[in-house]
Amino acid sequence: MARVGLTTERLVRAGAELADEVGFEEVTVSALARRFGVKVASLYSHVRNSHDLKTRIALLALEELADRAADALAGRAGKDALTALGDVYRDYAREHPGRYAAAQLRLDAETAAASAGVRHAQMTRALLRGYDLTEPDQTHAVRLLGSVFHGYVSLELGGGFSHSAPDTQETWSRILDALDATLRNWPAP
Amino acid sequence: MARVGLTTERLVRAGAELADEVGFEEVTVSALARRFGVKVASLYSHVRNSHDLKTRIALLALEELADRAADALAGRAGKDALTALGDVYRDYAREHPGRYAAAQLRLDAETAAASAGVRHAQMTRALLRGYDLTEPDQTHAVRLLGSVFHGYVSLELGGGFSHSAPDTQETWSRILDALDATLRNWPAP
DNA sequence: GCGTTTGCCTAATAGTTTTAGGCAAATTAG
DNA sequence: CTAATTTGCCTAAAACTATTAGGCAAACGC
Numbered sequence: 001m002a003r004v005g006l007t008t009e010r011l012v013r014a015g016a017e018l019a020d021e022v023g024f025e026e027v028t029v030s031a032l033a034r035r036f037g038v039k040v041a042s043l044y045s046h047v048r049n050s051h052d053l054k055t056r057i058a059l060l061a062l063e064e065l066a067d068r069a070a071d072a073l074a075g076r077a078g079k080d081a082l083t084a085l086g087d088v089y090r091d092y093a094r095e096h097p098g099r100y101a102a103a104q105l106r107l108d109a110e111t112a113a114a115s116a117g118v119r120h121a122q123m124t125r126a127l128l129r130g131y132d133l134t135e136p137d138q139t140h141a142v143r144l145l146g147s148v149f150h151g152y153v154s155l156e157l158g159g160g161f162s163h164s165a166p167d168t169q170e171t172w173s174r175i176l177d178a179l180d181a182t183l184r185n186w187p188a189p
Numbered sequence: 190m191a192r193v194g195l196t197t198e199r200l201v202r203a204g205a206e207l208a209d210e211v212g213f214e215e216v217t218v219s220a221l222a223r224r225f226g227v228k229v230a231s232l233y234s235h236v237r238n239s240h241d242l243k244t245r246i247a248l249l250a251l252e253e254l255a256d257r258a259a260d261a262l263a264g265r266a267g268k269d270a271l272t273a274l275g276d277v278y279r280d281y282a283r284e285h286p287g288r289y290a291a292a293q294l295r296l297d298a299e300t301a302a303a304s305a306g307v308r309h310a311q312m313t314r315a316l317l318r319g320y321d322l323t324e325p326d327q328t329h330a331v332r333l334l335g336s337v338f339h340g341y342v343s344l345e346l347g348g349g350f351s352h353s354a355p356d357t358q359e360t361w362s363r364i365l366d367a368l369d370a371t372l373r374n375w376p377a378p
Numbered sequence: 379g380c381g382t383t384t385g386c387c388t389a390a391t392a393g394t395t396t397t398a399g400g401c402a403a404a405t406t407a408g
Numbered sequence: 409c410t411a412a413t414t415t416g417c418c419t420a421a422a423a424c425t426a427t428t429a430g431g432c433a434a435a436c437g438c
Contacts, residue, residue, distance in 0.1 A: 003434065028425065030424075030425055039388080040426080041386080041388080041429095042385070046385095106348065136355040139355055139360065140360045140367075143360045144341075147337050147341035147364070150343070166329070174378065178329075182367050182371050186367065187369075189363065189366070192403065192415095192416055192417070193416090193417080218394075218396090228417070228419080229396090230419080233396070234415080234417080380438085381438090382436085383436075384435080385432105391427085395425105396424105397422085402417090404413100404415075404416090406414085407410100407412075
């Protein structure tokens with residue numbers, strides 16, 4: 001029988017593409033097998049099960065996102081960095097909605113700790129060094145940024161701001177302005 | 190054969206409970222039939238299909254949430270109202286994680302327009318009357334609030350802020366403070 | 379070439395979704 | 409109060425997904 005050359009790597013990569021095309025929910029072992037023209041059972045030598053496959057796609061997305069973030073943040077500080085980081089999340093979600101959804105998958109504590117998720121937290125903290133925040137306010141601010149970025153991106157992607165004026169780009173800019181102002185002038189408790 | 194007394198209403202309500210117990214993802218026609226002690230096919234007289242069931246659960250959650258919000262906002266203004274609304278979302282998500290997840294389901298435009306989703310937007314706008322914002326800033330602010338509330342709640346629920354100091358209640362308070370300050374002092378473009 | 383590893387296969391089991399058609403219980407009518 | 413009708417839940421069946429066990433042949437190491 002002709003061998004297609006399946007590897008875990010190729011499966012995960014194809015799974016990520018599939019997610020972007022049809023949605024992360026629809027990524028299934030069967031669909032992936034179909035895409036490679038092999039039988040479903042053949043995938044089970046390369047991924048443990050469906051959950052394992054999805055987890056690996058999530059980890060891939062988290063890494064790609066962290067790589068982009070690191071790139072975008074290099075040499076930037078203050079509002080410039082804030083905008084760059086926000087844009088990384090927003091652009092990634094728009095370019096790769098399936099991967100972005102995958103990145104939202106709940107990982108168990110151990111997997112999460114070994115994932116690129118920690119880099120994300122570190123980079124957000126690094127960004128905040130451009131503002132004048134000390135603990136515990138820095139942590140509060142990390143969480144605020146995470147909330148706004150994730151919340152905005154997922155609402156926009158889900159059509160929550162659908163087709164109504166003013167356009168979403170304008171809102172996004174104004175939200176970044178507002179965030180910058182908030183961080184520069186963090187209110188006392 | 191003994192009749193159990195299935196109705197669409199009862200199915201949706203039980204589906205919502207099931208969602209809170211095992212997660213919205215795991216709400217399945219089969220599981221619901223099991224819960225009622227009837228055969229799977231019997232449910233198809235009351236809900237069109239699996240997607241219909243999930244949609245109805247989502248609509249229920251949106252309504253419950255809107256009712257709570259209306260209650261909480263009555264007689265409040267300014268930061269008081271802001272805190273009350275934020276707490277409604279956060280508390281609801283903590284009490285009913287499955288329903289909250291359901292409320293995030295992507296509805297098609299028509300269904301969304303007929304849902305309690307529009308009440309949510311209206312209430313947020315009403316809240317903003319306590320601040321000095323005019324269009325289009327008001328819309329930007331509606332979107333900001335939606336992003337922060339949804340983003341924070343879903344990250345907290347997903348364990349994104351897991352078990353690290355400072356505790357999430359403190360962060361939540363500080364985020365509400367920051368939002369209030371931002372709205373009182375909305376930055377010019 | 380020969381043996382070993384490994385990749386993909388067939389076969390089988392189990393669970394979910396959905397449709398079609400049937401019988402009996404509940405409801406309405408005469 | 410029986411008879412007719414509606415309705416509720418059932419059985420049966422097809423299609424798809426997930427997963428495991430075991431087999432054969434291709435690729436590789438010598």
